[in-house]
Amino acid sequence: MMEKNETRHLTCEEIGVTPGGSLLPKTKQKAKRGRERESHEDKKWKKKKTEINEISAIQQAQEVMAQVQHRLEEKIKNNAKTNKEFMNFIRDNMAYDNIQKTTIGVFGKTGDGKSSLINAILDEEELLPTGTLDACTSVIIQVEAGAEKDQYTATIEFISKEAWENELKSLLDFVAERNERDETICKMAEDKIKALYGKNATGKSFDELMKDDRSPVIAAMLRSNTKTISRFQASDLSEAIMPYIQHQESDLGGLYWPVVKTVRIKVPDHKELLQNIVLVDLPGNGDCNQTRDEMWKSMLRECTAVWVVSNINRAASDKAAWEILKSSMTDMVQGGACTRITFICTKTDDMDPKTYMRSLKSKKSVFLFNQHFLCILNNEDLQITAGNESDKKLKCIQHRNNMAKNRVKQEFEKQFPLQKYYIRSFSVFTVSSQEFCSEEPYLKQEDTEIPKLREVLRRLNHSNANRVASQYLTNATGILSLIQTSKDNNEEMNMDKAKLHNELRKKLDDELKCLRFDHLEPCYDELEKYLSDGVKKSERKCAEITKKNVDVPVEKNGRGYHQTLSALCRNKGYFRSNDGETRDLNRSLAEIMYESINEKFNALFPNKGETRLSVREKVKRFSIFSISVTEGYSNPAAMTHILRFLKAEEGKLKRMIYREIAQQKKEIYASITDTIKEEMLPGYNKAEECVGTRSMLVKQRVLIQHTESLKHTMFNKAKNRMLVSFRNLTKLIEIMLRENLLEAMAHALTESNFPFSLDVSIEIAALEMLSALTDE
Template structure:
């Protein structure tokens, strides 16, 4: 037996067992190795044995923090993601240092991340143990604590949307950035513009997985009706792009069998034998050992043009029936808390696909727009994406960064100077020139810039093939490592770990403070002071919000009057387009009324009557809305005042008279931080529905006239459909714009009320539970609290709280 074991038993108030441990020869090394049956032999009595086991477990957890390399997860090695890593590894091998442990080879940022993973894992174990110690008594404090522990863990997932014309190199880019060659098909295979592909990490097993979600049978039947609207015998129609798109979709799924058949015939089960999941409204899951194998199996569900060798065994292509494909890559560091979404450019005719498209754009924090470098400025598709979607990203979303990515940056024309240095210099010059031109083009988009500032727009030049070929060289001009760094930052292990540890520290502080009998008088005095402070702070939150509502009322009232005066002229520009005449526009208008005023062509801009009618209203509030709900979420009359909310707990903690309630005040401070995060998330979510409420109200008001118009048949139907819509707008304009205004104002008022009520009720409950409730049944968690405090201080890089306060 050594001094280490003797001191630990003394520290744990288990002196009477020192002789037993000595007799059995238990030293420091063997102490850590003790199994349950051996502990039973050493300490036969349940009471002291349970104390010993608990303290030994905590000692082992503490040992991990002082020596992270002893933890199994701490030696996990991430694949190299940049030239620096590969270069460092190569130099080590040349110097004969390959025998170093994997952890030693990791860059500092990797070691920090691994350390935080260890901390997070350890604190989760501690809180699981605390949860199990809580009694089953159904009292308010116990219920509160169990709920708090169960809600500590949150899955924060960032969404990165990737747009780009087919052939621009989206798939190659994604494959290169996440380090998975061959995952998404690239080259001369063209991805179907209707299939949304999400790429995530598979943290459950080592397989490559794809979950295929289909549209419903009813939706496909409706889509068949729309497709047949573009079919006919006249030559003019056959030249129409939408006509060609309809033929292509039907031929992919049915071959030539669709011709001369009705919608009912084409819904026969025989066409869907290979995908019973579609008929049963279920998802289909594919699992493979390699990325290449999964990619080959996915072709028929995601591609509309294939290499001949890929097509020879495929009889039917099912992409017209696919709503979304989610690809999961095993243990991919870049994707652990990030979802990359390969998106079609301008939504989809299918309502559920289009709804999902809008939802994804509205939830993305980062957007990558991919264009071939030689077409970056002239490529219409790239800029149409911004012009079509900026309101979904900006005021109607949460986008904070737009990266315009120019691909194939290593390809350059011939020159007299063909030396490596000469070619390199010309590439750099051409890439810098492309960046300047693209940035200048963005500055021309005045409407887009109302919601998405120049500060959020960045241009990068990349070459996926060159990156994979040259990533081990000293020089890297592809900027793909910058994209990888963006994904690393979005994963944000530190925030996830810190939020969990901070929350755990608050809960344990409450538990330890609640079990204390000391300081009854000071608890009462502090609770009275905090309740008074809460009332004052709520007034500080309420006032700027009310002022904002007044500003919105004024803006919207002006927008209503402008809408009344311009709506009929705006409507004519949609119903009488200069570019489409006669039968071509007849088919488009039929689709417009069939789809609630919206038509999505295969190429070019979408047509949306509802958004056209709402344009004056949205223009009237765009500036105020951006100021009120900035996507950064750290300022404004809603986020800003919530972030400034404080009960002054830190100041009270510095008061020596409050020493006996310091733990309770620590908990309340944590609750403030948790509440700030929760309310910022609520605002981020609610702002989207508030902004879209204007268009939603117009859609609802216009629906009856669309329903009447789609029933119109026969001679003069184009004229009659137009007149039906025009008459409805003329008769409704004095009411529907005011209704849209009222709907938005109600949602804004409801949000303000919910924020104030949530702040008040949550903080009142926290004050009551921490300062007015006895914790007779609460177990002693002093050891757990000390362990978590050590982790907390390590994460904040600060000394212990006591050292600061006293």
């Protein structure tokens, strides 16, 4: 079980802050000549640093800020001349600003061990229901740390009543036309209907189902939009949410997963791993509901890391896993925030040594042609001899693990040769959740690799927590520095403020012009050039692309494909099947334009590091404040406090802009596909209306003709929409920089914002010490 740390707050005296005292031990204040033995102060420093890392620096800083706010409110209460707008600004800046959490997407086929993996990592063996389900469900499950210390909660979000009724009509149509339909899609439709209305429901009409005894309960649930369930035990919560996320033939008529969008689970006592992280269990199977598929893609774009889960026995050749990854890659990376992809091979304990060794021998002649595998097929590596029969299973597991890692890495490089330029890392783990949780394991815990994955989470969580603490302490120190200037409120100081105000406003104008004309406009021109090239190529190829997407694949028969084509039209050009196979006509039509801009787009909006051309890097380099500005003023110490506040405000503003850039990037990239989808919509609607004999051929002809008729306008519209979206982002950046910096300057450099004096030098010193202690 993971340890639960008790939080103890250090006092200012324990931190070492006294009026006029040093913030750091002497050996930290000055560079030492050569190596010296640790002084007593150094040892005390390390002890405090360790203790600070074990508790929340933010909570201690909030205590300091709360004390200042109490003193501030007393001053405000006793002074009638207080500037209310300014004081509200101070209060808002003293409040803690929650930072957006990091999202890790976990997806794979049902039965491959996603739930068991998450349970094992969190040391919550019974949190998510496990086991092979009777049917796939498409519910998105989010797991994060909860605020309550002793309660597990699940918030269930439902689709709307109107959306369900429209979907139910489509499902009934699928079932009614079974002879002409794909059996897989018909089975999916039947499962949804029976889950809610019982095993005999598929023979009823829509009106009959609306009069069913269960309908009022379902309608009330959908009108409520959400439902929250709380339990004191993980197993009790798991049992309570089961009808909302699992399909079981034994409970037909009492299952609600078909009308669930997401389930958000919050678990207590997991801040060590999940304080700043959300794990999202993304269903690997598709859904014939357009809203859910769009939500799936939207959630994927939010992931900064993705875990692909697959059974080790087929990991390198798992068509479904690689298909999901392939169809999602651009949404995750170029159109999203993903920087790390991890492939997790599960169920490594599932091993029959005799069968495995026999399979190695039978495959040896095949592997001999691949020099990469020669080194792992000799006896020295496998280390299985007559003398160590007792650990034969362990040796086979280790051998298969190593082989799986090599083969998965090779497959990734083969399928995604260019992604190494766009993501930070691709890693492979071989895990056994069952062995990790077993009371009598034959694998060591480290051999299950669950501790390694847990450490990945812990490091990421710590990195985020450190970033959050650093940002909060910088902001808090900045606002205290502004308050500290209240004690230097005289005529000479007011003249200095006015002088600095004029200089900074002029510098802001100059720097914004430089940002626009020297940096952002050239980016626009470059993007336009590559988009224009993509338009020309797309116009030449669009008819061929459409025909390829709507024709019957060689491996399918016409009757079964009719259902797929109908679902594609109903879902406005997109369909993802239960086995992970994706058909996206909109994306296929946009592919050439994306290929034309991907390299340039990645340079403008990189997930992996920064580039010279990146929009974020240009904002990062923008600044109008420098310490040298304080030269030539009557009170340099007070001006330094003002500049510290302004630089903190500038840093906070840049982080706001970074978040805006990251969000707008996703919308800008998706604008090509979104435009094509909108232009193709009349064609999808017309094709969907085609019924009767030879209707599939008519649907195909309608879609091909519609694409051909639009080719000279559709791709140009997509190009222009992306350029407008990019231009809007650059304008927004300029507006945010100008308006927010002018506001900050007005607050810091106005003559009489402080009608009173408040000395917060001790509190500033305390925050400086906390910042130093939390630095890595």
